[in-house]
């Protein structure tokens with residue numbers, strides 16, 4: 001499997017010109033995915049994202065079964081780390097890439113990815129909990145790479161992977177499931193085309209799992225979603241050619257027509 005490139009070659013085509021089919025998973029093992037038939041049923045998936053709180057064995061299974069890059073962030077329970085390795089030491093899922101606090105470009109698809117792990121602080125027992133300021137500090141650490149991408153490639157990133165949602169965008173009122181205010185700032189500043197998150201369990205399938213905030217389609221992937229990441233930027237016009245018409249807003253999933261109303265600015 002090709003390693004992700006933190007410093008993309010500027011001569012490479014950095015703008016994917018076609019839809020990329022992604023499998024996104026979070027929070028719960030789904031037997032429709034954790035099955036020997038997934039290779040056939042998901043043969044057109046090009047990249048896998050985990051939005052947290054899934055055990056390493058599930059992520060490693062997906063990496064093996066689909067033979068595609070798997071990127072993940074840790075959830076508040078850090079299930080990814082719970083499997084004990086030799087001498088009881090914890091270790092990360094093999095063959096998968098931890099996106100937490102990083103900005104990377106996937107070499108196979110050209111997608112620029114970033115990740116923010118964890119949930120808001122709500123107890124003393126869970127390992128991956130953050131204050132607003134800690135998330136903001138993580139964001140500031142990522143900013144130079146994001147700004148470089150915007151200058152070099154015309155966009156800071158394509159897909160933001162998080163465990164928690166932004167505040168008031170598909171979150172819940174209880175403390176553990178309250179969204180991060182800092183993520184609203186991230187979306188306003190860096191304008192990814194998509195944010196994929198987990199943490200908020202949607203049991204009522206009539207509830208919308210896609211919302212819009214600023215320029216971003218925010219998708220709750222619990223327990224899994226197949227997301228067609230539409231063409232991410234218009235092609236560079238040929239010299240002398242008329243400027244291309246702006247792209248119609250693509251839908252991340254068939255249910256994107258249920259996009260929620262944008263909440264007030266932070």
Ligand SMILES: [Fe+2]
Pocket residue numbers: 027053075076077119163198199200
């Ligand atoms: Fe969670």
